Amino acid sequence: MANDASTVFDLVILGGGSGGYAAALRGAQLGLDVALIEKDKVGGTCLHRGCIPTKALLHAGEIADQARESEQFGVKATFEGIDVPAVHKYKDGVISGLYKGLQGLIASRKVTYIEGEGRLSSPTSVDVNGQRIQGRHVLLATGSVPKSLPGLEIDGNRIISSDHALVLDRVPKSAIVLGGGVIGVEFASAWKSFGSDITIIEGLKHLAPLEDENSSKLLERAFRKRGIKFNLGTFFSKAEYTADGVKVTLADGKEFEAEILLVAVGRGPVSAGLGYEEQGVAMDRGYVLVDEYMRTNVPTISAVGDLVPTLQLAHVGFAEGILVAERLAGLKTVPIDYDGVPRVTYCHPEVASVGITEAKAKEIYGADKVVALKYNLAGNGKSKILNTAGEIKLVQVKDGAVVGVHMVGDRMGEQVGEAQLIYNWEALPAEVAQLIHAHPTQNEALGEAHLALAGKPLHSHD
Numbered sequence: 001m002a003n004d005a006s007t008v009f010d011l012v013i014l015g016g017g018s019g020g021y022a023a024a025l026r027g028a029q030l031g032l033d034v035a036l037i038e039k040d041k042v043g044g045t046c047l048h049r050g051c052i053p054t055k056a057l058l059h060a061g062e063i064a065d066q067a068r069e070s071e072q073f074g075v076k077a078t079f080e081g082i083d084v085p086a087v088h089k090y091k092d093g094v095i096s097g098l099y100k101g102l103q104g105l106i107a108s109r110k111v112t113y114i115e116g117e118g119r120l121s122s123p124t125s126v127d128v129n130g131q132r133i134q135g136r137h138v139l140l141a142t143g144s145v146p147k148s149l150p151g152l153e154i155d156g157n158r159i160i161s162s163d164h165a166l167v168l169d170r171v172p173k174s175a176i177v178l179g180g181g182v183i184g185v186e187f188a189s190a191w192k193s194f195g196s197d198i199t200i201i202e203g204l205k206h207l208a209p210l211e212d213e214n215s216s217k218l219l220e221r222a223f224r225k226r227g228i229k230f231n232l233g234t235f236f237s238k239a240e241y242t243a244d245g246v247k248v249t250l251a252d253g254k255e256f257e258a259e260i261l262l263v264a265v266g267r268g269p270v271s272a273g274l275g276y277e278e279q280g281v282a283m284d285r286g287y288v289l290v291d292e293y294m295r296t297n298v299p300t301i302s303a304v305g306d307l308v309p310t311l312q313l314a315h316v317g318f319a320e321g322i323l324v325a326e327r328l329a330g331l332k333t334v335p336i337d338y339d340g341v342p343r344v345t346y347c348h349p350e351v352a353s354v355g356i357t358e359a360k361a362k363e364i365y366g367a368d369k370v371v372a373l374k375y376n377l378a379g380n381g382k383s384k385i386l387n388t389a390g391e392i393k394l395v396q397v398k399d400g401a402v403v404g405v406h407m408v409g410d411r412m413g414e415q416v417g418e419a420q421l422i423y424n425w426e427a428l429p430a431e432v433a434q435l436i437h438a439h440p441t442q443n444e445a446l447g448e449a450h451l452a453l454a455g456k457p458l459h460s461h462d
């Protein structure tokens with residue numbers, strides 16, 4: 001550790017996940033003297049227990065599906081099964097490569113990295129390993145952990161969270177996934193590809209309930225086709241152990257049994273016992289409250305990432321961390337437009353979106369001022385080659401900009417980059433239609449959808 005008791009850092013960061021380390025890297029780049037305190041591994045949830053491991057599992061699942069379906073493409077291959085230790089080896093190899101890279105970055109930017117469990121001890125200091133680390137400013141970035149429901153105890157064996165699911169030593173014969181949000185549908189998708197019998201329980205009306213209803217319905221259709229079962233619109237009541245698994249009962253008395261129950265009902269902030277309230281930081285149900293510049297009510301304290309009540313996404317954490325570093329370094333910063341954050345659910349098929357749903361647009365602009373257009377991927381050559389079905393739905397303010405792009409289909413997450421430029425640059429359909437999209441790509445489907453919305457459809461009906 002490169003500091004002594006007299007060092008006063010420009011910025012002391014508590015938590016080295018996406019939000020904390022992004023602030024550290026950007027702050028150091030801008031010449032701030034930064035201390036980063038992490039009790040576990042830099043990279044946090046996303047790198048070690050979230051984005052990266054889940055996407056590795058989903059990719060392994062995709063390969064399993066491709067082996068099963070190879071005959072359709074004239075390729076002779078047989079699917080023999082999943083070698084779980086080998087899948088973990090592949091997944092852990094990806095994580096450790098990225099982890100080493102990140103550790104190298106932190107060291108090369110000359111961030112003072114302190115390993116240990118920290119606690120906010122004043123508005124300008126964090127105590128860790130019996131030492132007081134002083135800063136002109138403190139950034140709280142302690143992230144989140146899996147939540148459960150009242151009376152539902154996660155035992156790590158038959159009733160598990162995403163943390164346990166990522167290190168499970170077998171493919172469960174059957175699983176109930178409690179929660180049809182992003183994490184729930186991603187595990188349901190990967191496990192189904194691995195050969196499990198899956199049932200998702202979602203209390204709201206749809207899977208992926210935060211997405212445009214059209215995307216949810218397309219996902220449900222695709223999951224039904226894949227044999228992924230789901231029960232929508234009724235809430236969980238209780239879970240009990242059976243001789244060899246778990247039985248879940250819903251509020252209407254309906255029962256489901258499986259080998260394991262994955263609880264994917266959301267994540268809660270890590271803030272209890274860390275001194276936040278004692279130092280006067282305003283909180284709401286464990287979340288730290290911030291303004292649009294990520295400032296708490298205490299002038300020397302900011303907070304970012306899953307700890308604050310904004311979208312729980314790694315790239316949101318990055319953006320919020322960068323915003324804080326730039327603000328403290330005296331750069332001009334602008335608040336984040338959270339509707340403009342791209343969102344991808346990496347199940348098979350993928351669901352990707354940016355901007356607002358048709359329903360929200362109608363609420364904001366009035367039903368008669370909103371135009372929606374659906375482009376079916378059946379007309380897209382590359383999607384046909386990949387044998388994926390889905391749609392791109394555009395939501396436009398009448399005679400104005402595109403305010404929502406909602407996509408379903410394998411690999412459509414990769415298209416969210418252009419979609420976010422369209423939304424964030426407030427593009428008109430005719431402006432996007434003017435841009436040439438490469439043929440045959442799935443990206444072309446975005447171009448075609450805008451051609452259609454601009455009144456000059458090419459490979460779609462008028």
Ligand SMILES: Cc1cc2nc3c(=O)[nH]c(=O)nc-3n(C[C@H](O)[C@H](O)[C@H](O)COP(=O)(O)OP(=O)(O)OC[C@H]3O[C@@H](n4cnc5c(N)ncnc54)[C@H](O)[C@@H]3O)c2cc1C
Nearest residue numbers: 015017018019039044045046050051118143305306313314
């Ligand atoms: C299964 C799963 C899949 C996901 N997939 C995606 C995805 O595909 N794309 C996406 O964008 N997001 C995804 N996410 C969400 C993403 O992981 C989070 O939004 C992101 O990690 C939040 O970053 P953070 O820095 O706020 O918190 P975290 O990443 O949780 O980091 C907080 C860090 O603080 C440390 N810490 C906590 N308390 C202390 C303390 N007292 N002292 C020292 N250190 C402390 C923790 O050890 C941790 O490393 C996924 C999450 C899960 C669980």
